[in-house]
Amino acid sequence: ISAVLINIPGTPDAVPTMIEGHRLAQRGEGGLALGTAIMGSFMGNWIGIIFLIAFIPAILFLALQFRSWEMFLLSMWGVAICGSMSAGDMPIKGWISGWIGLLISFVGLDAIHGVARFTFGMRTLEDGISYIPLLIGLFGLTEILKVLPQNSPPGIPSEVGRIIPPIKKLIGYSRAAFRSGVIGTIIGAIPGAGANVASFLS
Helix, strand or coil: CHHHHCCCCCCHHHHHHHHHHHHHHHCCCHHHHHHHHHHHHHHHHHHHHHHHHHHHHHHHHHHHCCCHHHHHHHHHHHHHHHHHHHCCCCHHHHHHHHHHHHHHHCCEECCCCCCEECCCCCHHHCCCCCHHHHHHHHHHHHHHHHHCCCCCCCCCCCCCCCCCCCHHHHHHHHHHHHHHHHHHHHHHHCCCCHHHHHHHHC
16 A cells, blocks of 8 residues: 555565556556555465465476576576666666665675675674665655655545456456466565565566
């Protein structure tokens, strides 16, 4: 709800919802964004449950095939998607942001050898940088600084509109939700990827 209405995600996997959902809320279609996000989340969860029950041996085999090279290529694919999703006509900005994010993810102890990376002698950074404070600081602080100079900053929309999408849109959204649910289930099964990566790629 906060990702759609006030452009501040509550969890890392809510960032893709925030990118498109808040634009709809600014156009007075916040209810449609919320309804679509809820429907997509519901379908994605059930698709994941059904796939895991029916195809867990195949998914497990696929996940165990991912080694260092595959994880590296998946990371490069994620950076490329950052460029195409976030920057529009200038993907280089998105790619730079993706590389900065990749560098931030290196902070902490190496999982294999236990070597400290980019901690600068601070023990508090040995566990890495937590997603939640980083996202709240990045998106929340940005939103606050953006509205500070405005004489009349935009408030939370008082009317969110219809939450349940019309039948025609519901059918179209269901197809996209099913496709995204399958992609998210496969990506989420890969060791080290998890829900945050799956939500962006799906």
